Amino acid sequence: MSEKVDIQGEPDLRSVATTADILIPKDPLRRVIGQDEAVELARIAARQRRHLLLVGPPGTGKSMIAQALALHLPRPKEEVRVVHNPENPERPLVEVKREDEVSRERESKGSAEGDLIDPHNAPPSVAERLGYRCKNCGTYSPPQDRFCPKCEKAKADTGMPGNPFGDILGNLMESMAGAAPGLAPGKEKVTTTRKRGEKEEVVVFERAGEMIRMLDQSALERRRELERQRPRKVLVPLERNPFVLATGASETEILGDVRHDPYGGHAQLGSPPYERVIPGSIHEAHEGVLFLDEVSHLGPMQRSILTAMQEKRFPISGRNPQSAGASVKVENVPSDFILVAACNIQDLENILSPLRSRIAGDGYEVLVDTCMEDNELNRARLAQFMAQEIHTDGRIPHASRSAIEAIIREARYRAKVLDGKEGALTLRLRELGGLIRSSGDLAVSLGDCLIEEKHVLAAQKRTRPVEEQIRERYGTYMKGLGTDISSAQKEKSPYYFQNEHIRDDRAYQ
Template sequence: MYINMNHEFLKDIETTKDIIIPKDPLERVIGHDEIIEFVKIAAKQRRNLLLVGPPGIGKSLIAQAISFHLTEPNEEITVVHNPERPERPFVEIKTRKEMESEKIDLRKAEGDIVNAIEVPEPVAERLGFRCVHCGDYNSAYQSICSNCGGDKFSHINARRKHLGDLLGMFEMNSGPISIPQERVTTTRVKNGKEEVVIYERIDGDKIKILGQDALEKRRELVDEKPKNVVVPIDRKLFIQATGASETELLGDVRHDPYGGHPDLGTQPYERVVPGAIHEAHEGVLFIDEIVHIAGLQRYILSAMQDKVFPIIGRNPQSAGSSVKVENVPCDFIFVGACNIRDIQYILPPLRSRIQGEGYEILMKTTMDDTEENAAKLAQFVAQEIEMDGKIPHATRGAVELLIEEARKRARIIDDKRDSLTLRLRDLGGVIRMAGDIAVMKQDDFIREKHMNFAINNAISIEDQIIKRYSSFENALQKDLSSAQSMGNGKSNSHENVDRSYM
């Protein structure tokens, strides 16, 4: 029996294996119920968000959850060759409906597939399915009829020699044939009109019929301009662009050592690479620690304002530097994230755009210590175990120990009593260490002894330094190699450290 922790409590489970993992990512977000309401609005109304708070409290999970609630993409973006000015390719936007219509047209161009008995008898004879002597149908590659033993093609060769090929396009002087024709071209009357029709043998025992509509559609497809799909219709709606470079964020045109030479090189339209802002079209563009790409914030602002952004060659030494594709769509929901101390480094016009078309949200770092929230932490444990995929589920006793650790961290880090920490990434590290120990001990579950070990050992390097040396100053004084200590004479103090190495 599986248990929904939104309606049950910790005492109702034996292990985290009993817990239902919600399919909706919004229901996997722990401790931010008020924020989730804004997130639902952002998804429905396509609003931008700025999430502010320390690392590891669920900012990226919230951004992904928005994309889960968006409708499927409706537009495909294609860069099309411009024969008059190859360095200025066109942009073509097709809707899902238009693409479905094209698929129908393409199926028309593919013709109808039928059996040999469904085509005119002379055609079936030319394609090698029907015996000219007895009228029996058999394999097209069988020159001797299995029914009467006659040569299926001798009569055809004789008739062709005197009359020519009225149906097919075989050479008159090609001599006798030992295999059937692959294709026969003739005419037929359809809807009171005579039209050209082609019968083509495929897959050995089937015939494809290409009527006037199919032939015209094929001609249109052949005449289409060369193109490069840069943003396909079937794509992810969540684009993570944290720490992206300029080319990764804004797109580029690849270098061609032959400079796009029509015979040797690659044409400019084929070398166009979209940026994250284009790939996020109709979806979510998420940038964590947005201040780390401070120099690119103005481009993000421009894309948010105009909903289009050009793709250009960004390397002046590249053959693609002269290529530019104008008005490439980039209508995305922007979700940025940062710490409190970094708010001041966000471009003011960008913040103004977010405030004018969205919400700025300060994330919580703790939640009340209630039975309901303890149950949500148990769900979090189950989610982490499922996401990791390499560790076993945890017993209720092990989960209770982790919840006690969550109380302790809320008290020590955030000075909050009767609370549970929401710095869940750190707790995720504890869960994984406990799981790894359980695996090494060949236990079926993460038990209290494994969780105890992880709680005591899955600590940051800063805490490890303080635990060992009592303070950073002591650690710095003592963290000298033996060679340095001997070279400095008698003391390990800062005064004897060789500053030339620093």
């Protein structure tokens, strides 16, 4: 297999025959095409923990920059837990554990679980009392077997001496006590002693499926220590994704909530308040990146996000006043995240002014580019983009050099039509990626092993916007609307009534 070409380091398309020859960079920020300023600021934001506001049209790489930034962050080092508060259960406490503390706790918990041993390696008397060994012939079998598979006798004494109905009463008592069929109640655990040197220690044997769990003195002590701890729940685990996408999320999803309990947290019937606490995206993004696309659509919720950014912590409380969770509140839940917000230019004025001020004061505002200069390096970058799209899709073949050149011509055409730029290449790459996938689908349907120029040219027609298709078929948008709408709809539709006298097609373009 030939070595792949770093097309950005060697920007000569003659050095590649197909996109399979192009090296896809391991650095996720090097995979972002054409947004040099935004990429440079993303590197700074990851290193210095700064916020970013990315402004520009859809499909120009804003979400890709946010994800790549998150991959440049060190992995999280804190685990956040919520702990039962016995003095005031409706106000659970927050506990933050560092990575080394979590590791020690896991080791301690693992040692408190004891050792799993084969029933043959346990003392015979213990194996009999736990139901693994037949007291008559010494054959071993699973504890749920009531009778020995070899001698077909009862593995344990279940009858009551002197009572002809002892076996029936014994089985009834077992079922009431929740014991395994055929075994006397209370035989899920056996406590014995053993000598180690001059000391005698307690050893407990417990059923563990087809194995036996053995807990020595040290394991029992660690288990007792764990039992003495207050009940707790992991809210934000140590091993987590540093990138949290909260675009279009509700207030509950972003800010957290407390689940409803129909029993109102009753001690015997309901769930304790700490177990019902749900973290929001601002808490899950702690030590990572919170990405909010279309941030202007969040409305008043922007104030809460601003508070979390300023304080680096935000309380979790029940958000439904009719829910039992409304009385529960957890204070000081960590929310130290990097905010990467994005919006279109027309929505910029709808972003809360204090939020923009916070981003500008502790980060950067970037207007992303919609096109880049048409030169050898940027044409090579577009070829790399094609290789990335094909690799990510996984269902289309690689593209030949002729297909690469066809995509470059299309990028040149779109830059001229959409942005009025001569000598430029478009950076509206989402739509261009759609053209690449459509070309690949066409190649697959024809049984071709590569995407060729002919596939790209045919796909250009398939991927045209529907408005363009309407104008080509009917001449104008209004004529297309007139053929599609019935006379009854014309009478009832306020949209049609309002516009029926408009003849200028530009109103719909």
